[in-house]
Amino acid sequence: MSALFKDSASNLQAFIRPDVQPVAEPGTGHAVVGDKVKRVDGRAKVTGQARYAAEHTALDMAYGVVVSSTIAKGRITGFHLDDAKAVPGVLDILTHAHRPKTRSLGLFFKDMTAPGGTPFKPFHSEGVLYSGQPVALVLAETFEAARYAASLVRVDYEVEEHETNLLENLDRCHKPSRLKVGFSPPPKPTGDADAAFAAAPVKIEAEYYSGVEHHNPMEMHATTVLRAPDGHLTIYDKTQGSQNSRWMVSHVFGLGKDKVTVKNPFVGGAFGSGLRPQYNLILAVMGSLHLKRSVRVVLTRQQMFTFGHRPETLQRLKLAADRDGTLQAVMHEAVAETSRIEDYVEVVVNWSGQLYKCDNVKLDYKLVALDQYSPMDMRAPGAAHGVHALEVAMDELSYELGMCPLALRLKNYAERDSANDLPYSSKELRACYTQGAERFGWADRPLAPRSRKEGSEWVGWGMATGTWDAMQMFARARAVLHADGRLEVSSAATDIGTGTYTVMSLIAATALGLPLESVTFQLGDSTLPVAPIEGGSAHVATVGSAVEGVCEKIQKRLLKMAKAMPDSVFAKARLEDVEFAAGTMRLRNTPSTSISITGIMAAANEAVIDEKYLMLPNMLKQKKYIRAVHSAVFCEVRVDEDFGTVRVTRVVSAVAAGRIMSPTQARSQIIGGVVWGISQALHEETHSDHKLGRFMNHNLGEYHVPVNADIHDIDVIFAAEDDRIVSRLGAKGVGEIGLVGVAAAVSNAIYHATGQRVRSTPMTPDKVMRPG
């Protein structure tokens, strides 16, 4: 450690460079909710000023490289560390047998989104629970030394037999724990689905299989712990919730809230992988506490496959209908994998009781515990699989009926939720169907499969419905209005690339009528006012509502100050009588009364107005409604059935997701979701070697996601919707809905093209090609 640094807190502070604060470009001017604006963090990102978790540094930085287990189950019986320790620059090697003290109770390792069971505790014992488990952390003066030494670590294991194969262990399925925030177990059956199925004239029954997927954000999971001389830890962690990571570090290491700050001002994608703090966080803190130095731990791409994943899932659906298409029975069962230590649960089957009107519904959801790491929420968790299977089954039923797939859905359109008999807070799905079908040209679709061939390719059109919850949680926000008209708003929210900075700035600018570049929104810091983890498509409805709420408090203060001015035209005005626009406050019915915000501040001689606001959802009102977003997805595929190659040449996604606050970023979310839906349909799967109990295609060369050449036209429509039950803004969320239903639409289009039904995703060439 440098002497310069040793006892000077100010030197460390000098090294912790402040994070760049995204703000709209000068000259952007006035923009309000609903306007198309450029993302305010764009320049910081493309110029490299936005620094990610592994890009922070310190004078006393040490580097940690993780050694991963090669066996799937067993015990560590010994380490051979001499060769590794002999590498120049190696400081120490942490293992379960040699590490700083942590609390041992599983409870302390539970983060805010943990499911039922006991979380994985890194370096807790000699037990190996899954292949790829971290077993040692090599700490060195340079990353290169740590990486080389890590390759020299040898571990002895006592191997035990493992089980990683879901399909061979279905008989071990169990009813899962329901202990996870946001999870609802399948509702009780309604009517008599078995009898209705038996009696109905038209029915289908099929199994649907989906392989494992990993999130694979571009930015690898990483943690940089910057240690101040007084022991305070400033931690840059790749997470979707700085306060969740802070909470976990405090609990695991018994460090008070004042000893730990977690920051995540920029996150290079996450898709759910950052909902739970990952082992890089715990190991980096261990390294820092052990060495009393700053420490950085970055996982490799291979190690990105050694924590949560979207679980392998097998589903069985039975649908029955009258000859006119009226649904008589819906039965949907799912079996998914989980780890031995936690019951990871997601809502897979419940959608089938909600999306269409049907009086006889029976749903079931079970888990099989395997020697894997616990699965984890991944974009549209549960719905990605469950709605996919339902929507392919609906397509199968439509052919059985000889009915247009869209007509079948309209025939069974749910005006109320069947399971709970509740109305929707808003539901513009019908508009999605209509507008999407028109834009796509669905009316020209021949009913029969194998109707159109161009060159060597069969052309098919398919559609599907998508749905996701419209959630709202609680959040706080703070706003500081300066005398010069600058507004600083903050909340411990996260921007995983979705546009949080932009939309929150826009909401605040709208509320106070300020130019967009006068507003900053600060996020990504555990010391800021409480915000939920960014997940579930709830950030706008939640944090956005808190931002609007705190701005309303500032509006009230400004009005009060204006009233106090001599001969004020606002003397008798109430808040609803005034509006904020063009940097001014004015009476709604007399726009000529405008007075500038800075003028009000000057007249009152106030340097700042500083307000805080707690936004609590109106649960009493919300629970009287089903709150959901919807979509209708239409797509065209071209299939060369000799080789099973599929091109998705056209997609129209029509989405109803409440008021669209920032259309440019919302559209990007939907496009990204559609691309991922195509990936789910055609490309993406983590392959497990069950003899080794190990994921094998753990790199981006072999874990396939679409490349540019796979993606063609994607058209996004937002159907008008405004939902003041979900949020005071009228907004719902757009994070997940873009993905839901896309894979089903692709699958249904493949059937329409070729007449071959593929019930396993991804639909790779070997599954799609005409059998040999």
Place this chain on the structure above:
Amino acid sequence: MNNFSFTPARAVDAALMQIGPGPGSTTAAGFGKFIAGGTNLIDLMKENVMMPARLVDINGLPLDTIEAGSDGGLRLGALARNAETAYHPEVAARYPLLASAILAGASPQIRNMASNGGNLLQRTRCYYFYDAGVPCNKRVPGSGCPAIGGLARQHAILGASEHCIATHPSDMCVALRALNAVVQVQSPRGVRTIAFADFHRLPGNRPDMDTTLAHDELITHIELPAAPQFAQHSAYLKFRDRASYAFALVSVAAALDIGDDGLIREVRVALGGVAHKPWRIEAAEATLVGQPATTESFERLALGLLEGAEPKGLGLGSNAFKVPMAHRAVVRALETVAQGTVSNDGRDRGGEAGAAGEGSAS
């Protein structure tokens, strides 16, 4: 990744001195390796799959030209980049099969870096070879082959052994095999040439050896014999899990020479993605000479090429689909080249492109 020395070489002789002596195995740890584009070697080093003690940087050697060869052919420098080669006017005009094969591989960024010599030496993308945490006979001789009975979806259906079922990953090499290319190499013992058919090996009981190149031999050039008879009738079709940046499940390099009488004068077909080396059987091609260029003839050649094909693995991990896929690929490719040449230059990668996802008949 281990520590290694990195030495630039200014002349071929110096490079051969710097690489130092080594045993037969080109994969063993501790020995020297030449490095050019590094697009595969660096990856393998990061994964601890290859651990050379010395890297000799050959990018400064004067081997980056593309020039006229003897007997009307073309001579490709080992250090000419894949992209330069594919877009070289002489290559594009006279060897469209080679250009289209190169452009079917990797990504533009990788093709800009990757050298021609390096392309010949790229190693299999078998999952097991790439993961130092599991056994692999190619990486650690004698440790076993979990791909046999494991995830074999991408593996060989032809020419595999009980020790290894890996496939050769190159696209360029499939075309070079069809074009009867010759590899020129130099070592302290002098210069020699290796026929392309003999350059890559089948795994047998030495899967650690991909090629017949000795440890201290440097590829200097690739010679293309004159092949004007194929320029108007050649294509490289590649079938893969996505439209670009994926290794072939099956690929085929096909070239036809059709006489004025409509009968086949000569046919060349090599398959990629099916074996430890580009797969070509000259005897099967010979049976088509003098025959009409019809689907029936092409089917016969496909059957001959795939004789003895043996699928590996079970269920979703199986590569059984490759047998019909390869058969159809051969037929489709020959039907295509009977009509003209496919360029794979991406000009028409819109919604209406052909079955291979790219390319067009011209």
